[in-house]
Amino acid sequence: MKLFKIRGGVHPEDRKGLSSERPIEPIPLPHLLHVPLLQHVGAAANPAVHRGQTVRKGDLLAERQGVISAPVHAPTSGRVVGIGRYPANHPSGLSVPTITLQPDGEDRWSDALVGTDDPFALPPEEIAARVAAAGIVGMGGATFPAAVKLNLRQRYRLHTLVINGSECEPYLTCDDRLIREQSEQVLDGVRIMAHALGVGHIIVAIESNKPEALAAMRAAATGRAEIEIAALPTRYPMGSERHLVFTLTGRESPARGLTADIGVVVHNPATAFAVHEALRHGRPLVERVVTVTGAAIARPANLRVPLGTPVAHLIEQSGGLREAPARLISGGPMMGQPLPSTRVPIVKGSNGVLALTAQEVNRREPMPCIRCGSCVGACPCGLVPLELVARTRAADLEGAVRLGLMDCIGCGSCAYTCPAHIPLVQYINYAKGEMAARGRARHKQIETKRLAELRSARLEAAKRAKREAMARRKRQQQAKAEGETPPLGNAEVGTNAEARP
Amino acid sequence: MSALGDPPLIAGPFAHAPTSIGLTMRLVMLALIPGTLVGLWQFGWPAINLFVVTIATAILAEAAALRLARRPVRPYLLDGSALLSGWLLAMTLPPWAPWWIGAVGGLIAIIVAKQVFGGLGQNLFNPAMIARVALLISFPVQMTTFVAPTPLFSADAPDFLGGLAITFGAQTYDAMTSATVLGQVHTDLGTGLTLLDILPSTYQLNQAAIGTVAGSLGETSALLLLLGGLFLISRRVISWHIPVAMLATITLCATAMHLVNPNHFLNPGYHLLSGATILAAFFIATDPVTAPVSARGRLLFGFGCGLLVYVIRTWSSYPEGAAFAVLLMNACTPLIDHYVRPRIYGRDRRGEPLAYGEDNQGTTR
Ligand code: SF4
Ligand code: SF4
Numbered sequence: 059m060k061l062f063k064i065r066g067g068v069h070p071e072d073r074k075g076l077s078s079e080r081p082i083e084p085i086p087l088p089h090l091l092h093v094p095l096l097q098h099v100g101a102a103a104n105p106a107v108h109r110g111q112t113v114r115k116g117d118l119l120a121e122r123q124g125v126i127s128a129p130v131h132a133p134t135s136g137r138v139v140g141i142g143r144y145p146a147n148h149p150s151g152l153s154v155p156t157i158t159l160q161p162d163g164e165d166r167w168s169d170a171l172v173g174t175d176d177p178f179a180l181p182p183e184e185i186a187a188r189v190a191a192a193g194i195v196g197m198g199g200a201t202f203p204a205a206v207k208l209n210l211r212q213r214y215r216l217h218t219l220v221i222n223g224s225e226c227e228p229y230l231t232c233d234d235r236l237i238r239e240q241s242e243q244v245l246d247g248v249r250i251m252a253h254a255l256g257v258g259h260i261i262v263a264i265e266s267n268k269p270e271a272l273a274a275m276r277a278a279a280t281g282r283a284e285i286e287i288a289a290l291p292t293r294y295p296m297g298s299e300r301h302l303v304f305t306l307t308g309r310e311s312p313a314r315g316l317t318a319d320i321g322v323v324v325h326n327p328a329t330a331f332a333v334h335e336a337l338r339h340g341r342p343l344v345e346r347v348v349t350v351t352g353a354a355i356a357r358p359a360n361l362r363v364p365l366g367t368p369v370a371h372l373i374e375q376s377g378g379l380r381e382a383p384a385r386l387i388s389g390g391p392m393m394g395q396p397l398p399s400t401r402v403p404i405v406k407g408s409n410g411v412l413a414l415t416a417q418e419v420n421r422r423e424p425m426p427c428i429r430c431g432s433c434v435g436a437c438p439c440g441l442v443p444l445e446l447v448a449r450t451r452a453a454d455l456e457g458a459v460r461l462g463l464m465d466c467i468g469c470g471s472c473a474y475t476c477p478a479h480i481p482l483v484q485y486i487n488y489a490k491g492e493m494a495a496r497g498r499a500r501h502k503q504i505e506t507k508r509l510a511e512l513r514s515a516r517l518e519a520a521k522r523a524k525r526e527a528m529a530r531r532k533r534q535q536q537a538k539a540e541g542e543t544p545p546l547g548n549a550e551v552g553t554n555a556e557a558r559p
Numbered sequence: 560m561s562a563l564g565d566p567p568l569i570a571g572p573f574a575h576a577p578t579s580i581g582l583t584m585r586l587v588m589l590a591l592i593p594g595t596l597v598g599l600w601q602f603g604w605p606a607i608n609l610f611v612v613t614i615a616t617a618i619l620a621e622a623a624a625l626r627l628a629r630r631p632v633r634p635y636l637l638d639g640s641a642l643l644s645g646w647l648l649a650m651t652l653p654p655w656a657p658w659w660i661g662a663v664g665g666l667i668a669i670i671v672a673k674q675v676f677g678g679l680g681q682n683l684f685n686p687a688m689i690a691r692v693a694l695l696i697s698f699p700v701q702m703t704t705f706v707a708p709t710p711l712f713s714a715d716a717p718d719f720l721g722g723l724a725i726t727f728g729a730q731t732y733d734a735m736t737s738a739t740v741l742g743q744v745h746t747d748l749g750t751g752l753t754l755l756d757i758l759p760s761t762y763q764l765n766q767a768a769i770g771t772v773a774g775s776l777g778e779t780s781a782l783l784l785l786l787g788g789l790f791l792i793s794r795r796v797i798s799w800h801i802p803v804a805m806l807a808t809i810t811l812c813a814t815a816m817h818l819v820n821p822n823h824f825l826n827p828g829y830h831l832l833s834g835a836t837i838l839a840a841f842f843i844a845t846d847p848v849t850a851p852v853s854a855r856g857r858l859l860f861g862f863g864c865g866l867l868v869y870v871i872r873t874w875s876s877y878p879e880g881a882a883f884a885v886l887l888m889n890a891c892t893p894l895i896d897h898y899v900r901p902r903i904y905g906r907d908r909r910g911e912p913l914a915y916g917e918d919n920q921g922t923t924r
Contacts, residue, residue: 065901065904068576070574070576071574149569228574300904300905301904304904309915310904310905310913311905311913312905312906312912312913312914312915313903313904313905313906313912313913314905314912315905315912319915320915385573387571387573391571391572391573391574392571392572392573392574393571393572394571394573395570395571396569396573412573414573414574418573418574419573419574419575420574420575420577421575422575422579423634425579425580425634425635425638425679425680426678426679426680426681427680428580428583428640428679428680428847428848429680429847429848429849429850429852430583430847430852431798431847431851431852431853431857432578434852434853434854434901435798435854437901438904439903439904439905440900440901440902440903440904440906441901441903442852442853442896442900442901444852445896462903462906462910465903465904465905465906470570470571470572473571473572473575474572474574474575474576475576475578476578477578477579477580477582477583478579478580478680479575479579481570483570483571483572484569484570487570
């Protein structure tokens with residue numbers, strides 16, 4: 059199929075060879091699973107079990123709260139030993155609400171889980187509902203609840219489902235392995251999602267540095283005219299939804315909009331696999347494939363990991379550390395985040411655990427910007443990163459916003475190429491965070507003001523009502539004294555009602 | 560932000576391209592070596608002396624300025640930017656100029672044109688070109704006295720001691736002086752001659768390509784400089800935009816004017832191969848610090864440089880205009896960067912989000 063060339067981007071050394079030939083392996087259960095209730099974008103789930111309760115694999119642990127949320131299920135059978143807070147898989151290392159489960163070693167599925175033989179007979183809403191109930195979120199790392207994206211049909215005119223198998227981050231191989239080993243299941247999930255979205259066209263896009271995955275998908279899709287397999291050029295950040303869709307369609311989704319604005323919805327292969335499991339077998343999302351790799355890992359591997367497994371356990375299962383890593387990363391090296399410790403659990407969005415040596419990270423002391431423009435050429439969003447950073451350093455955040463700060467997808471291409479080794483993304487992230495905080499503060503201020511005004515209006519109205527009541531009583535007394543009939547007292551209610559907005 | 564608090568203090572990427580400022584500078588120097596060697600060889604010991612003095616002064620000035628500003632000396636010296644500035648300046652000097660031309664030039668380039676602005680990355684103008692223009696205006700005689708090539712160890716070439724005498728003594732070498740072709744043409748056209756009379760006696764194009772003509776120390780060998788420039792483009796140290804736009808503009812202007820009056824206006828070959836054209840297009844106008852950062856901005860910048868080079872050479876009182884042209888365009892760089900930006904993904908050129916029709920079938924503008 060015809061592909062379109064994105065602007066910018068970089069060609070980092072892919073380092074996938076460390077783990078790409080290692081089949082997905084199950085791991086022995088750890089002693090404890092720490093299952094966070096916030097593993098997704100949105101509101102944390104609400105505990106549905108109590109301490110001491112025994113659960114089977116797949117039982118509901120916590121239910122979703124609101125539309126943008128996802129429930130959490132038991133990754134294995136065992137006993138709930140704690141409902142409290144535990145350090146999150148997040149660079150801050152802050153604690154989040156977490157349910158701690160002690161596996162009983164039997165790993166027995168709940169009997170209540172039933173799948174359907176013919177998901178294509180179900181109405182689209184029902185598929186979305188089951189996907190939501192299974193706690194499935196975007197597993198490429200974005201962790202947006204998948205069901206919400208399946209329901210986009212209600213608001214957008216959709217025509218194409220794109221499966222993002224680009225896996226453009228260096229090192230990661232979990233999607234590659236999953237596609238190679240379970241292409242039938244992945245494709246089944248893809249078709250179920252297409253049915254839910256009501257689209258007749260599917261493109262499975264895989265970077266050309268994964269020929270085996272491409273071949274596996276082609277084989278699985280033979281005879282299905284609605285499915286196209288696209289071999290993408292290997293270029294980071296091909297996996298950015300908006301850039302992927304541009305590559306495939308030649309159309310840019312509007313700024314601050316969604317790819318759905320141009321009729322396309324993008325999902326990840328691991329999400330498709332989870333949808334297959336949920337619809338065919340009734341199984342909620344309780345495990346995922348994680349790539350454990352990096353030069354500091356003794357035996358890089360692709361592991362099938364129950365959610366809530368501590369990172370330390372994965373490293374142990376990969377032969378331990380060969381040397382002390384310079385950086386321990388969750389996710390890929392380009393957009394991943396540093397892990398605060400190895401105690402933190404694997405969550406739905408964890409696609410990789412990277413133990414990188416100093417040589418791999420190649421960090422140097424930053425020098426002044428020499429305005430070489432490498433970052434401008436590398437930015438896939440058409441931004442001028444050096445200026446965003448100059449404004450940020452000059453504390454002119456509004457200026458940075460005018461230059462497109464909020465259009466930055468945080469891909470890191472700019473910082474990757476910068477010969478001065480300036481941590482551009484760090485400044486940009488700081489500016490974005492600061493603007494978000496200001497937005498919240500402004501919102502809070504407006505809200506406070508509104509509430510204060512409401513209150514004073516109420517007080518004012520109450521005072522006026524009191525005054526009028528007194529005046530009326532006075533008049534009544536006078537009237538009584540003069541022997542006349544009192545006027546009707548309805549005015550009181552009317553004034554009060556008007557004063558309330 | 561998420562419920563998890565402030566953005567991380569440490570952000571990715573946790574991988575980095577094998578680049579550094581030092582590497583960039585070293586690649587530029589590598590690309591300069593062939594052209595430089597030819598220059599040093601054909602202008603002999605005086606040229607070598609001048610080259611060494613200029614670079615040494617630039618490095619010492621940088622070290623002194625860094626120390627004065629209490630900045631770390633080592634990392635900034637090791638990045639090679641001062642060495643490169645000195646090198647480029649030396650390339651543009653008359654090869655037999657006295658030592659103090661190189662020394663004063665080196666000081667101006669580093670102290671006045673770079674460190675006063677705040678050091679690496681902060682200067683508005685190309686340091687080597689500032690120095691070159693300042694010298695030209697202050698010492699017009701020394702800066703316009705060129706010599707015919709006398710290759711090292713050839714019969715007419717000064718030996719080592721002779722070279723020292725020329726560079727550091729006051730020994731005159733009137734017998735050796737020779738005008739550059741642009742200089743000669745400029746002077747002779749002023750006396751009412753036509754190109755038909757002037758050219759045959761002064762110049763062979765293929766000589767200019769190889770570099771065996773009178774000229775600045777490192778500007779004469781157009782071919783080797785071009786090869787160096789292409790090497791830089793292939794290694795992505797510079798982008799093609801500035802050199803291509805600049806050379807194309809010079810070619811266009813020269814062709815047009817030559818067609819109008821071949822007796823008065825040089826054909827484009829002379830403009831491309833003589834003087835500082837190639838050195839300026841690939842090594843000086845492309846100085847990252849003082850050029851625009853976007854591709855379209857660079858095209859505009861290269862166009863401006865080319866146009867100014869042609870205009871200054873043809874109609875001003877100076878026979879060569881590359882230094883002035885680059886400096887004038889340097890002054891425009893902030894303006895260009897302000898107005899010429901890449902289009903942001905998902906927005907039109909005005910910055911508004913792209914709008915698609917009802918059918919979702921729109922195309923990008
Ligand atoms: S890549 Fe680095 S040095 Fe080059 S312009 Fe961007 S920020 Fe400056
Ligand atoms: S991180 Fe932002 S500014 Fe940098 S290249 Fe990516 S989109 Fe552009």
